Amino acid sequence: MRRARQLATVFLLLVALASAAAGFLAPSGYAHQFRDTPDASPSRQHWLGTDDLGRDRFARLLYGTRVSLCLAPAAALLSSLLAALIGGVAGFCGGRLEQLVLAGTDLFLSLPWLFLLITIRALLPLNLPPVTSVVITFMLLGCLGWAVAARVICSDAHLLRNCDFILLARASGLGGWRLLVRHLLPNLMPIVYAQFWLSIPIFILTEANLGILGLGVSEPLPSWGTLLRDLESCSSMSHLWQFAPLLLLIAAVSCFHLLVVDREFPA
Amino acid sequence: MQRLLRHAALILVTVLLGGLLGATLVRFSPAFGVDEAELDPRRSSASIESIRRAKGEERNIPAFYLHYLGRMAKGNLGTSRTLNRPVLELVVTRLPETVKSVILGLLVGWGAGLLLAIPIAMFRSWALDIAASTLAAILLCVPTAVFALLFVVLRTPGRLVIALIVFPKVFRYARNLLVKSALLPHVLTARAKGLGNLRVFARHILPNVAPQLSSLAGVSVSLAFTAAIPVEVLCDLPGIGQLAWKAALGRDLYLLVNLTMIITLITLMANCAADLARPQGARA
Numbered sequence: 001m002r003r004a005r006q007l008a009t010v011f012l013l014l015v016a017l018a019s020a021a022a023g024f025l026a027p028s029g030y031a032h033q034f035r036d037t038p039d040a041s042p043s044r045q046h047w048l049g050t051d052d053l054g055r056d057r058f059a060r061l062l063y064g065t066r067v068s069l070c071l072a073p074a075a076a077l078l079s080s081l082l083a084a085l086i087g088g089v090a091g092f093c094g095g096r097l098e099q100l101v102l103a104g105t106d107l108f109l110s111l112p113w114l115f116l117l118i119t120i121r122a123l124l125p126l127n128l129p130p131v132t133s134v135v136i137t138f139m140l141l142g143c144l145g146w147a148v149a150a151r152v153i154c155s156d157a158h159l160l161r162n163c164d165f166i167l168l169a170r171a172s173g174l175g176g177w178r179l180l181v182r183h184l185l186p187n188l189m190p191i192v193y194a195q196f197w198l199s200i201p202i203f204i205l206t207e208a209n210l211g212i213l214g215l216g217v218s219e220p221l222p223s224w225g226t227l228l229r230d231l232e233s234c235s236s237m238s239h240l241w242q243f244a245p246l247l248l249l250i251a252a253v254s255c256f257h258l259l260v261v262d263r264e265f266p267a
Numbered sequence: 268m269q270r271l272l273r274h275a276a277l278i279l280v281t282v283l284l285g286g287l288l289g290a291t292l293v294r295f296s297p298a299f300g301v302d303e304a305e306l307d308p309r310r311s312s313a314s315i316e317s318i319r320r321a322k323g324e325e326r327n328i329p330a331f332y333l334h335y336l337g338r339m340a341k342g343n344l345g346t347s348r349t350l351n352r353p354v355l356e357l358v359v360t361r362l363p364e365t366v367k368s369v370i371l372g373l374l375v376g377w378g379a380g381l382l383l384a385i386p387i388a389m390f391r392s393w394a395l396d397i398a399a400s401t402l403a404a405i406l407l408c409v410p411t412a413v414f415a416l417l418f419v420v421l422r423t424p425g426r427l428v429i430a431l432i433v434f435p436k437v438f439r440y441a442r443n444l445l446v447k448s449a450l451l452p453h454v455l456t457a458r459a460k461g462l463g464n465l466r467v468f469a470r471h472i473l474p475n476v477a478p479q480l481s482s483l484a485g486v487s488v489s490l491a492f493t494a495a496i497p498v499e500v501l502c503d504l505p506g507i508g509q510l511a512w513k514a515a516l517g518r519d520l521y522l523l524v525n526l527t528m529i530i531t532l533i534t535l536m537a538n539c540a541a542d543l544a545r546p547q548g549a550r551a
Contacts, residue, residue, distance in 0.1 A: 107284050110535050114493045115511060115527040122515040122523055123292060205410045209497055212412035213512060231416045232501070246413055253408040 008255035015252060019066035026059035031220040041241075048241050051230055055220075061245055064222035068204055069252070071138040076199035078142030083149030084185070084192045090150075091157025092184050101154060108147040114209065117144060121215050130221035137216050141203045149195035156191050160184055194260070201256040208249060224249050274539040278532070285531055286339070289524035290332040344525045349517030354525045357510060362529075365506035368498065369491040372429025377487070379430065380437030388445030388472070389464050400442070403435035412497035425502025432494040433487050440483050444476045451475070485541030489534040 018025060027045060028034070038054040040046055048057035090101035120140055128136065160166060161184075169183050204224065210216035211225015212232075219226060227245040234242050310318075338345065344354035383399040386392055414428040448454065454471045462470075492508075499508035507526055514522040 107281055110281055110489075110531055110538070111285060111527060112489055112493050112530045112534060114496050115523075115530055118496070118511060118515040119289075119292065119520070119523045119527055122518050122520060123295075201408070205408075208410040209412045212410065212416070213497060213500055215512075215515060225410075228410070228413055228416075231413065231420075234416075234420060246409075249410075250405065250408045254404065257404065257407065 005258050008258040012252065012255050012259075015065060015248070016069055019062050019069055022059070022062035022066055026056065026062050028056050028059050030060045030063040030222050031055065032059070041239075048244050049239075052233065057241070057244070060222040060227060061248065064224055064227045064245065065248065065252075067134055067217065067221065067223040068207060068225075068249075071134060072141075072200050072203040072207065073196075075138040075142035075145070075203045076196050078139070079145040079199055079203075080149060080192050080196040082143070082146040083153050083195060084188060086146065087150035087153030088157050088180070088185060088188055091154040092161055092180055094158065094161060098154065098158065102151070105147045105151050105154075109151075113144070114206070117141075117206070117210070118213075118215055120144070121210070128218055130218045133216070133218035134221060134223070137207060137210060138203070141206055145199055145203065149192075149199065152195060153188060153191055157184060157188060160187055197256065197260045201253045201260070204249065204253055204256070270543060274542065278535045278539065281535055282528065282532055283336075285528055286336065287332055289528060290335050291328060293520045293524055294328050294331055345521045347514070347519055347522040349514065349519040349522070354522055357522070358507070358526070358529060361506050361510050364504055365492070365495050365499065365508060368426040368429055368495055368504060368506060369488070371426050372433055372491050372494070373487060375427060375430035376433025376491075377437050377484075379434045380441055384438055384441035384445050385468070387442055388449045389468055396442075399438060403438045406431055406435040407439075410497075411494045412501060415498045415501035419502055425498050425504060428498045428502070429491050429494045433491055436490065437483065437487060441476075441480060444479055445472060448472045448475045481541045481544050485534075485538035488537035492530050492534060 032055065034040075034046070034050055034054040034056065036054070037046070037050055039052050040050040040054075042049045046056050046058065048061065050056055051060070086101060086105075090098045117140060121137075124136060166179070166183055169179055174182070207216055207223060208225040208228055211223055211227075212229050214229070216225040217223040224245055228249070230242060231246070335345075342355060344358070346353055347357055350357060383395065387396045387399065411428060411432050414431050415425055418425050418428055449472060451471075454467060457467050457471050495506060496508035496511055498504065499506045500512045503509075507530065511523060511526045513519075514526065
């Protein structure tokens with residue numbers, strides 16, 4: 001299992017490096033159209049062929065990977081920080097505040113995730129500039145994905161509040177924010193890390209679903225979601241190179257799942 | 268009875284709060300309160316002013332929400348802006364299609380998950396365990412919409428995609444629970460005393476895991492409804508999911524908010540039913 005985790009880390013690092021070096025590795029920009037060769041099969045010039053607009057699939061895959069692989073962790077960081085703040089403070093303070101926060105998370109959890117996401121997305125214009133659409137999509141994921149993590153962190157903070165070292169710190173006169181920042185938060189970090197790593201694959205998959213439905217990142221900027229949308233035009237299994245984004249997504253999400261197992265129970 | 272009342276109160280509070288959230292969203296949506304009639308050049312400034320005054324009453328959120336609740340109590344969920352039909356009529360027409368897909372998906376997903384998890388726990392078949400766990404791990408890495416697209420390409424019934432989403436969660440959870448329960452001391456003692464596999468499972472393992480599995484049943488309903496959106500959109504099934512997508516593209520927030528509330532109500536009721544089905548005192 002340890003070897004598998006090492007391989008997963010190496011694979012993710014290689015993919016991240018390749019996407020970061022997209023400007024050097026890709027034969028063209030993600031929006032450049034080779035008008036003479038639309039829908040071309042893989043060749044020496046276009047490793048994964050071109051799409052119906054003549055855009056190089058390999059270049060779009062590299063740039064799309066950069067978008068998904070950078071912003072899913074950013075959204076996970078946002079949701080983990082929100083969860084740590086909301087859950088940590090509620091669990092630490094206890095009483096009415098904790099009950100109120102738990103009731104709020106229950107309300108949030110009972111709303112179906114994708115329905116809520118598309119409802120909020122529908123509030124915003126659908127023809128946003130590509131970069132704005134990327135930021136909005138991942139901000140929405142980050143802002144709406146905190147509830148499960150907050151519940152877990154709240155129950156952990158509640159347990160920690162009654163631990164001997166916290167009681168000792170309280171007896172020594174430490175209170176309020178100093179107790180929270182110096183004693184509680186450092187002890188909550190392992191669970192926040194675990195929630196962070198758990199959120200990444202969930203956000204990648206949700207962005208892919210939104211992208212395929214046309215509610216994610218706007219064209220021409222690619223992401224794994226928008227790239228997978230091309231499968232809609234794939235009428236048979238003969239054009240197997242079109243499945244490259246799907247294979248990369250499955251591999252990356254599997255690797256994140258492996259890393260989650262590694263980081264879920266830190267020493 | 269007390270549990271039933273507590274659950275009913277919880278559902279009521281959640282629906283009221285969700286409704287308030289929805290009403291706030293609708294109130295702050297772009298172009299709220301703007302009527303196309305205002306652009307009609309044949310109307311006089313007095314009639315345009317009267318249209319604006321009528322719409323202006325809805326700008327106050329509490330008044331808007333009370334009006335919204337009052338209409339909801341009378342069974343009037345408003346009119347869809349994009350489809351120009353009453354929301355209730357749209358829901359009544361399309362809900363059976365989604366319910367059919369969800370029930371089929373849940374039955375197949377749960378059936379396959381339990382059918383694989385039970386032999387793994389009872390017979391400790393490592394080959395089956397590795398094969399089924401790998402399959403579940405792969406299925407967990409594929410977005411629902413991709414399954415739906417592949418099913419369209421392969422001309423397979425799209426409803427089965429929901430089963431593929433439910434199966435890995437049910438399998439993983441049930442497998443871990445059953446394997447843990449099968450190793451409990453009282454189960455090992457029962458085996459040592461010569462009790463058959465079927466009796467061990469029915470009398471010693473199943474009662475132990477039933478509360479947790481019933482909780483998962485409640486959660487899987489929400490999962491199945493969420494999966495219904497991409498499935499219905501891409502496989503062209505005329506259900507609630509497809510309606511929600513059309514409403515999102517048309518920015519028909521009234522319709523979207525009502526659909527979200529209805530699905531929330533259904534999932535809350537499923538969770539409550541799962542909780543009530545658990546023996547008293549058992550907690551998942």
